[in-house]
Amino acid sequence: MPAGQYYLEFFAEPTATSYLYDYIFSLQNNLSVDENVIADFKVYPNPTSSKIFIDSNEVFEEFKIFNILGQKVLSGSLFGTKEIDLGSLTTGTYIVKISNVEKTISTKILKQ
Structure with missing residues (x-):
C-alpha cells in the first residue's frame, strides 16, 4: 500500500446486537520487499x-539493514566494496536495502 491515510469500516454481529466499527489510520513507510528490477543482481x-x-x-x-519489526539495525557505505559484514547481528530474518542515486534494491536475508 502506498503511504497515505486510509478509512476502514467493518461490521460484526456477535449475537443479537450488531456493531459497526470505523477506523482511520495512516500508513507512512512501507518496508515490503519488491521484485528486484535488476536482472543481474544477487546477494x-x-x-x-x-x-x-x-x-x-x-x-x-x-x-x-532492517529487522522484521522494521527497525534499522545496521547501515553503512558500499564505496569500494561489495560485501557486508553481518557478524554483529543475531540469528533471524532481515531486509537488506542496497541503494545508489538511481534506485534501491531490497532482499530478504536469513542470518544463522
Whole structure:
C-alpha cells in the first residue's frame, strides 16, 4: 500500500446486537520487499553466518539493514566494496536495502 491515510469500516454481529466499527489510520513507510528490477543482481550466501556479497554490474553506494519489526539495525557505505559484514547481528530474518542515486534494491536475508 502506498503511504497515505486510509478509512476502514467493518461490521460484526456477535449475537443479537450488531456493531459497526470505523477506523482511520495512516500508513507512512512501507518496508515490503519488491521484485528486484535488476536482472543481474544477487546477494549471497543466503542463509549466511557472517558476510554477504553483492554480485551486480551496478555500483551501489550504501546499505541499510532492517529487522522484521522494521527497525534499522545496521547501515553503512558500499564505496569500494561489495560485501557486508553481518557478524554483529543475531540469528533471524532481515531486509537488506542496497541503494545508489538511481534506485534501491531490497532482499530478504536469513542470518544463522
